[in-house]
Amino acid sequence: MEGLTLSDAEQKYYSDLFSYCDIESTKKVVVNGRVLELFRAAQLPNDVVRQIMELCGATRLGYFGRSQFYIALKLVAVAQSGFPLRVESINTVKDLPLPRFVASKNEQESRHAASYSSDSENQGSYSGVIPPPPGRGQVKKGSISHDTVQPRTTADPQEPASPVVSPQQSPPTSPHSWRKHNRHPSGGNSERPLAGPGPFWSPFGEAQSGSSAGDAVWSGHSPPPPQENWVSFADTPPTSTLLTMHPASVQDQTTVRTVASATTANEIRRQSSSYDDPWKITDEQRQYYVNQFKTIQPDLNGFIPGSAAKEFFTKSKLPILELSHIWELSDFDKDGALTLDEFCAAFHLVVARKNGYDLPEKLPESLMPKLIDLEDSADVGDQPGEVGYSGSPAEATPSKSPSMPSLNQTWPELNQSSEDTAIVHPVPIRMTPSKIHMQEMELKRTGSDHTNPTSPILVKPSDLSEENKINSSVKFASGNTVADGYSSSDSFTSDPEQIGSNVTRQRSHSGTSPDNTAPPPPPPRPQPSHSRSSSLDMNRTFAVTTGQQQAGVVAHPPAVPPRPQPSQAPGPAPHRPVDADGLITHTSTSPQQIPEQPNFADFSQFEVFAASNVNEEQGDEAEKHAEVLPVSFQEVEKASDPASSLRVAKTDSKIEEKTATSAPANVSKGTTPLAPPPKPVRRRLKSEDELRPEVDEHTQKTGVLAAVLASQPSIPRSIGKDKKAIQASIRRNKETNTVLARLNSELQQQLKDVLEERISLEVQLEQLRPFSHL
Amino acid sequence: MAVCIAVIAKENYPLYIRSAPTENELKFHYMVHTSLDVVDEKISAMGKALVDQRELYLGLLYPTEDYKVYGYVTNSKVKFVMVVDSSNTALRDNEIRSMFRKLHNSYTDVMCNPFYNPGDRIQSRAFDNMVMSMMVQVC
Numbered sequence A: 001m002e003g004l005t006l007s008d009a010e011q012k013y014y015s016d017l018f019s020y021c022d023i024e025s026t027k028k029v030v031v032n033g034r035v036l037e038l039f040r041a042a043q044l045p046n047d048v049v050r051q052i053m054e055l056c057g058a059t060r061l062g063y064f065g066r067s068q069f070y071i072a073l074k075l076v077a078v079a080q081s082g083f084p085l086r087v088e089s090i091n092t093v094k095d096l097p098l099p100r101f102v103a104s105k106n107e108q109e110s111r112h113a114a115s116y117s118s119d120s121e122n123q124g125s126y127s128g129v130i131p132p133p134p135g136r137g138q139v140k141k142g143s144i145s146h147d148t149v150q151p152r153t154t155a156d157p158q159e160p161a162s163p164v165v166s167p168q169q170s171p172p173t174s175p176h177s178w179r180k181h182n183r184h185p186s187g188g189n190s191e192r193p194l195a196g197p198g199p200f201w202s203p204f205g206e207a208q209s210g211s212s213a214g215d216a217v218w219s220g221h222s223p224p225p226p227q228e229n230w231v232s233f234a235d236t237p238p239t240s241t242l243l244t245m246h247p248a249s250v251q252d253q254t255t256v257r258t259v260a261s262a263t264t265a266n267e268i269r270r271q272s273s274s275y276d277d278p279w280k281i282t283d284e285q286r287q288y289y290v291n292q293f294k295t296i297q298p299d300l301n302g303f304i305p306g307s308a309a310k311e312f313f314t315k316s317k318l319p320i321l322e323l324s325h326i327w328e329l330s331d332f333d334k335d336g337a338l339t340l341d342e343f344c345a346a347f348h349l350v351v352a353r354k355n356g357y358d359l360p361e362k363l364p365e366s367l368m369p370k371l372i373d374l375e376d377s378a379d380v381g382d383q384p385g386e387v388g389y390s391g392s393p394a395e396a397t398p399s400k401s402p403s404m405p406s407l408n409q410t411w412p413e414l415n416q417s418s419e420d421t422a423i424v425h426p427v428p429i430r431m432t433p434s435k436i437h438m439q440e441m442e443l444k445r446t447g448s449d450h451t452n453p454t455s456p457i458l459v460k461p462s463d464l465s466e467e468n469k470i471n472s473s474v475k476f477a478s479g480n481t482v483a484d485g486y487s488s489s490d491s492f493t494s495d496p497e498q499i500g501s502n503v504t505r506q507r508s509h510s511g512t513s514p515d516n517t518a519p520p521p522p523p524p525r526p527q528p529s530h531s532r533s534s535s536l537d538m539n540r541t542f543a544v545t546t547g548q549q550q551a552g553v554v555a556h557p558p559a560v561p562p563r564p565q566p567s568q569a570p571g572p573a574p575h576r577p578v579d580a581d582g583l584i585t586h587t588s589t590s591p592q593q594i595p596e597q598p599n600f601a602d603f604s605q606f607e608v609f610a611a612s613n614v615n616e617e618q619g620d621e622a623e624k625h626a627e628v629l630p631v632s633f634q635e636v637e638k639a640s641d642p643a644s645s646l647r648v649a650k651t652d653s654k655i656e657e658k659t660a661t662s663a664p665a666n667v668s669k670g671t672t673p674l675a676p677p678p679k680p681v682r683r684r685l686k687s688e689d690e691l692r693p694e695v696d697e698h699t700q701k702t703g704v705l706a707a708v709l710a711s712q713p714s715i716p717r718s719i720g721k722d723k724k725a726i727q728a729s730i731r732r733n734k735e736t737n738t739v740l741a742r743l744n745s746e747l748q749q750q751l752k753d754v755l756e757e758r759i760s761l762e763v764q765l766e767q768l769r770p771f772s773h774l
Numbered sequence B: 001m002a003v004c005i006a007v008i009a010k011e012n013y014p015l016y017i018r019s020a021p022t023e024n025e026l027k028f029h030y031m032v033h034t035s036l037d038v039v040d041e042k043i044s045a046m047g048k049a050l051v052d053q054r055e056l057y058l059g060l061l062y063p064t065e066d067y068k069v070y071g072y073v074t075n076s077k078v079k080f081v082m083v084v085d086s087s088n089t090a091l092r093d094n095e096i097r098s099m100f101r102k103l104h105n106s107y108t109d110v111m112c113n114p115f116y117n118p119g120d121r122i123q124s125r126a127f128d129n130m131v132m133s134m135m136v137q138v139c
Helices: A008-021 A032-041 A046-056 A066-080 A107-118 A149-165 A171-180 A187-195 A201-221 A253-257 A283-296 A306-314 A320-330 A340-354 A373-378 A382-396 A404-421 A434-447 A451-466 A479-493 A498-511 A526-546 A564-568 A572-588 A598-612 A623-638 A642-665 A678-686 A688-711 A723-773 B025-047 B093-112 B125-134
Strands: B002-008 B014-019 B057-063 B067-073 B079-085
Touching: A008 A066, A032 A046, A046 A066, A283 A306, A283 A340, A306 A320, A306 A340, A320 A340, A320 B125, B002 B025, B002 B093, B002 B125, B014 B025, B014 B125, B025 B057, B025 B067, B025 B079, B057 B093, B067 B093, B079 B093, B093 B125
Parallel strands: none
Antiparallel strands: B002 B014, B002 B079, B057 B067, B067 B079
């Protein structure tokens, strides 16, 4: 037999017919007598009937198996449509109307049949043969005693069709309308409640006439009086219609269609209220399910664990395999537990199965758990809820978690959190240029009084060292500039302590990445802080390594840290003599600043340097440099061991840079060597933390710085406020910057030399060591 | 596209075997059975190390002239064996891995079903569908 493809309507219809013919409830074979009756009702000539029988193989087999029966039905339809009877025509003829079996009474039936077939939607096409579908009224869910599973199910669909067919019909009256509607002579449905499967044919004929009677019957049955057959999971009989099979227009016709021809048609009791969708859950059903859910799990928003559900559903006496399948279908999120929605879906499927509906391969849309569980549980009224069901699958599909709502809710949270995470990383904003730096420097300078000298100096060095990048501001043409910048910066910070304030400013700017988003208010501030920040960071990173761990600090320009070192290294030697003056004072301070944290050390030196080389207004944020320079300076002076010398060299280089930069800046200044120092000092300033502790030292050096500053052309304090002045200072800084850059390269060279020396010394030390240990 | 997929329980009895319909299924059953030895060998070889370190995907167990057999074992010693056609050269290792991953996920879903008793044959339709989708599409 060729594969027979049936449309949904056909499928249902044929199933119904088969059930009808299957008087003996064999589910496999229909009685020939019945079949022949059927065929006769088809109003086909006898020879055609014979041909059909031959074609479908019944003649060969001697009986009508289901497949034969179906093929025969299809052939009847073919014949009735006027197509030649061929085996191939079974599948080739498209849109074949349903076979019409006309009983005595009505032509309308044939018309109905015709319309029926056209309404494939209305699954009602269950030709009423079968007893009212389970949904009707009482679905018997649990009681096995109810045998009329299938008929019921089949009947149900028909009713639902009515609403579809005749929209004006309200569900309860569906049977009525159904009757009118060309529901195919499923008149049997109406009868069914009364008569049972018996005279199926009569229903056909009486489709029309029966309608009224049926209606009465239906109406009688429609309101689902809780019937005995309602789910009896050993439970109170629930509401009436378990399954309101609504021959759904849209959905799952396919699923339900395969109604097993469980003909034990007696489920007349079933009354389905409205059939929009065979899988839709009516209000009563849903309420029942919810109640059942509560008995297991009082919290409607909670879950029923798998084991409890297993016990519960096992009571329904369905085979484990089917229960397993139902579980697979209904546990949407595959978590081994059932939410209210899932539970209702499972329950519904169990009811359907008990009523003879075959289980669908995939979950019908109307049963899919809604995304928002909360809404669901609240939504007892089904119809809207069910509609929502269909809508929900779309939503539900994407995510299986029962906590969809929570998912939805988390989304905004995520956004927020993401915003939080959008913390700015310390943007090493290389500050632009000099202008900003300059301004900052000036501001800083102007800001502090006593610390002025120091601050700018501090700033400078730091800038110097850090920034090669920061060309502009570095150019402290004069100590004034530096001072100004410094003070101005201080003014920004409005801290009593310039340095501290500067430092803080920079620190806040650079170090705290989160704070980066809000750099200190005054425009120049951020800038300088940027530059500074880079230097700050360097310092900070070093500081951090030592002990301070500040977020983002390390992240901050990593490049910066190294700078001071190299810059410093080359610095020392040449500038040493120059720096000696200032250095001496510095050296007094801790020359051995931690190499890694020249910052600390540098501060003191910076101050010294700053004092000595205040002029330099290095926009350079390389605090490190600044710090290193002073350190290097000191160390250089000390001419201590290579390690320290390195550092010293660095500081020296810084200082040199500063001096170099300051030199051009301060032409007048003879203290060329001092120029670099101010820069490192300035840079130093950036490292707020260090600045703070170093404040004292700075103050000490203030004198030196002051001297340096004095030597430098005074930078108008108002620069910070005065654009022109700022620009001028910026220019100066730029010049200084270039000079410093040159100096830097030289210092780098020196650094290399010193490093080589160091290496050699270390080797020697190593050689000596073994002896010492011996 | 596999020609045969089998799920073997810890005690080495099959929980699920499905072959491409046109092939001689018995042959595949035999191949799966022989591959169990190789699987055990691989497990024990790695067994010295901690179980965690053992990778679930075992890779090619052994090739024959016509077929290649791949293995995968879960932490509960449930084995998945897949026989693929050698002529199917397009199948890369990654694809085999993803197929096993899908298998594993489906198997987990089956396990989650409270109505499924571990040790039973797998009769889940969903699992079946998934396996069929991975099978060679032989008409």
